[in-house]
Amino acid sequence: MSDSRRLRIAVQKSGRLSKDSIELLNAIGIKLNIRDRLLIAHSTNEDIDLLRVRDDDIPGLVMDGVVDMGFIGENELEEKMLERAAAGKPADYEVLRRMDYGGCRLSIAVPNEMDYANIETLQGKKVATTYPFLLERYFKEQNVNAQAVMLTGSVEVAPRAGVADAICDLVSTGATLEANGLVEKDVIFRSKAVLIKRTGEMPAAKRELLERLVPRIDGVMQAKE
Ligand code: PRT
Ligand code: ZN
Incomplete structure (x- = not known):
């Protein structure tokens, strides 16, 4: 097992959030020895x-208490929270800070040639997505009976x-x-990267370290404004 005195932070290994998350950790004075192939x-x-x-x-690692903190897109966080809550798994977390990177929106888009008036146009239709829980929540809110079809890639x-x-x-x-002949219609969720923390007790030394880090993050973000 890991050393419980050390604060464990989950970051995306390689993707759109990796560089900014590592740069932020560097900017708040954390020296890291990252070797490309290693998990830790x-x-x-x-x-x-x-x-x-x-x-x-990342959401599951935080919600299961495997790591203390994690940098994650709100889209992924909210989707996993809904998925876990539906499965009766722990789905708690605390947002420490909303970051200034990873911005995007989760939107419904339709083929150029579709005669789209509003979301009700999708009544009885199939909508491909990697975020079925967020999409189904939106359909429910809008009283639309459409079907979310899960695809993990090539959605467009x-x-x-x-x-x-x-x-x-x-x-x-x-x-x-645009490259795929689709038009954006309804924005269903707006997202940025967030720094989240697990809920529950934490040894005093770790809590103190965390409490030292958060103001440094604020300082770095303010300096960028
Ligand atoms: O391998 P791993 O599972 O870790 O990575 P991933 O491929 O699942 O995720 P990644 O790295 O693509 O994205 C990580 C997070 O970045 C997302 O969960 C969002 O919070 C955030 N983010 C911000 C985006 C985008 N912008 C984005 N544009 N994630 C994905 N995209 C994709 C989108 O899916 C589409 O394919 O980019 C394309 C659209 O971009 P535009 O510029 O053409 O509109
Ligand atoms: Zn992913």
Whole structure:
């Protein structure tokens, strides 16, 4: 088992949140010895270990108390929270800070040629997404009876492939939608990266370390404004 005195922080190993999350940790003075293939990276100047994993795993690692903190997109966090709550698993966490990176929106998009008036146009239709819980919550709120079809990749090609009538996917510039003949219609969730913490007791030394880190994060974010 790991050394329970060391603060464990989960970060995405390689993806859109990795660079900014590591840069932030560096900026608050945490020296890290990251070796590309390794799951764990130890800090050389603080009692901190990084766990480098797929972003999909981060909410669960925090909610199961395997790590103390994690950097994660709110889209992924909210989806996993809904999924775990539906399965009766622990789904608690605390947001320490909302970061200034990882911004995107989860949107419903339809083929250019679809005659789309509003969300009710999707009544009885299939919508491909990697976020079925967020999408189904939205359908329920809107009183629309449509079906979320889970795809973990290539969501944007689903309508052309005849797998779904529309999609619900993350958008930042909109270039991917345009390249695939899709138009963005309804934004169902706006997301940024957040730093989250597990709930429950923490040994005093770890809690003190955490309490030293958060004001440094505020300082770095304020300096960027
Ligand atoms: O391997 P791992 O599972 O860790 O990574 P991943 O492929 O699941 O995630 P990754 O690295 O792509 O994204 C991590 C997080 O970054 C997401 O959960 C969001 O919180 C955030 N983020 C911000 C984005 C985007 N912007 C984004 N544009 N995640 C994905 N995209 C994709 C989107 O899915 C679509 O394919 O980019 C494409 C659209 O971009 P535009 O610019 O063409 O609109
Ligand atoms: Zn992922």
